[in-house]
Amino acid sequence: MxxxxxxxxxxxxxxxxxxxxxxxxxxxxxxxxxxxxxxxxxxxxxxxxxxxxxxxRCRVVAEESGITVVNAFRTRRFEWPEVLDVSMAEGEPWPTLDLADGTSTSAMGINGTEKALAARQLAELKALLRVRGETPDPH
The missing domain is CATH 1.20.5 (Single alpha-helices involved in coiled-coils or other helix-helix interfaces)
Structure with missing residues (x-):
C-alpha cells in the first residue's frame, strides 16, 4: 500500500x-x-x-488480483491487465494510470511533492505492473 x-x-x-x-x-x-x-x-x-x-485517506493498494486506487472522493478497482502504464512527469502532483479502455485516472495516493518517497513508490508500482500486468516490458 x-x-x-x-x-x-x-x-x-x-x-x-x-x-x-x-x-x-x-x-x-x-x-x-x-x-x-x-x-x-x-x-x-x-x-x-x-x-x-x-x-x-488517498492511497494505492496493490493486491495479487489487481490494484485499488482510493482518491479523495472516488475509489476505483482495476485488474492488473486493465492498467497499461503508470507515469508521473516532473512537477505533476500525482501519477496517472493509463488504462486499457483508452482512459486514464489519477492515483492521488502517491504524492509528487514528497519527491524521494514518490519516486520510490512509483518505481515499486511500475515493477509490480511489469510483473503482474499484460503489457510487455519496453526494455
Missing amino acids: WRPRVTRIVAYTTAGVVVVTLAVLAVVVAPQFGLSDRVFIVAFGLFVAWVLHMFA
Missing part, C-alpha cells in the same frame, strides 16, 4: 486545529449568537475536517 505521509500529517493536524478552534469559538462567541449559530459553527468545523480526511 502506498500513501503520502506529509499530506496525511498536514490534513489531520489541520482538521484537529479547525475543529478545536471552532468548538472553542462556539462556546465563547458573543451572547447574541443563538444555539443554532453555535451548532452551525461546530458543524462547519466538522465539515472542514471531513473534507481534509477525504484527502488524507
Whole structure:
C-alpha cells in the first residue's frame, strides 16, 4: 500500500486545529449568537475536517488480483491487465494510470511533492505492473 505521509500529517493536524478552534469559538462567541449559530459553527468545523480526511485517506493498494486506487472522493478497482502504464512527469502532483479502455485516472495516493518517497513508490508500482500486468516490458 502506498500513501503520502506529509499530506496525511498536514490534513489531520489541520482538521484537529479547525475543529478545536471552532468548538472553542462556539462556546465563547458573543451572547447574541443563538444555539443554532453555535451548532452551525461546530458543524462547519466538522465539515472542514471531513473534507481534509477525504484527502488524507488517498492511497494505492496493490493486491495479487489487481490494484485499488482510493482518491479523495472516488475509489476505483482495476485488474492488473486493465492498467497499461503508470507515469508521473516532473512537477505533476500525482501519477496517472493509463488504462486499457483508452482512459486514464489519477492515483492521488502517491504524492509528487514528497519527491524521494514518490519516486520510490512509483518505481515499486511500475515493477509490480511489469510483473503482474499484460503489457510487455519496453526494455
